[in-house]
Amino acid sequence: MWILIPLALFGLLIGSFIGAVSYRLPKNLRFIKGRSFCDTCKKDLRWFDNIPAFSYLVLGGKSSCCGKKISIRYPLIEIASGIGTVLIFFWSQNLIFCLLFFILLTIFVIDLENQIIPDELSFLVLLSGILYSFSFEKIFVGFFLSFLILLLYLLTKGKGMGLGDVKLTIGLGVWLNFSKGFTFLLLSFLTGGVIAFILLLIGKAKLKTKLAFGPFLIIGFLITLLFL
Ligand SMILES: [Zn+2]
Structure with missing residues (x-):
């Protein structure tokens, strides 16, 4: 069962990437480097801005650069990803299914927010x-x-x-x-x-x-x- 803890952290981390990809992919913004800059003031983010879910809680839902309100979608996606990863692995013992879940979560969010599914x-x-x-x-x-x-x-x-x-x-x-x-x-x-x-x-x-x-x-x- 010890493996569930690193898995949860891995899920949270991928969730942070999914939050960025699902925001940027439908808008054709560059997303390969993840959430590397602030969408409002374009300043580079510092490492602690990228700690999934925790940074949202610690900073009270505001960005540390310009105090912009951070959308609740980010911690929600991160937590969904963390919990989903643990549940899926616990149930299926199958890492491939976890990877598939990451792709599906990205599609889920993009379709919910934009009513499109990228080909x-x-x-x-x-x-x-x-x-x-x-x-x-x-x-x-x-x-x-x-x-x-x-x-x-x-x-x-x-x-x-x-x-x-x-x-x-x-x-x-x-x-x-x-x-x-x-x-x-x-x-x-x-x-x-x-x-x-x-x-x-x-x-x-x-x-x-x-x-x-x-x-x-x-x-x-x-x-x-x-x-x-
Ligand atoms: Zn900013």
């Missing part, structure tokens, strides 16, 4: 799935499920799904066999339906509100991959 991230999910366990069945599952989403996209004239969801589904599908593939899609629609219903009930959404579907695909996928 290069979907491709990364696809490629890693094929490399992890190549089988014609799984590749067929990926394209078949994606075809179903494409049909929905065409039938709803793009109101329910986006082409990003179609492409992401290929990548997610190649990780699953046939029966798990269908479970994954079913779970995604179920969670999507339940969350949409709750949002309607509490008045946070209207019938016309467009919800990103990517996060639900990712939740349905992770439950299927890890627990079923």
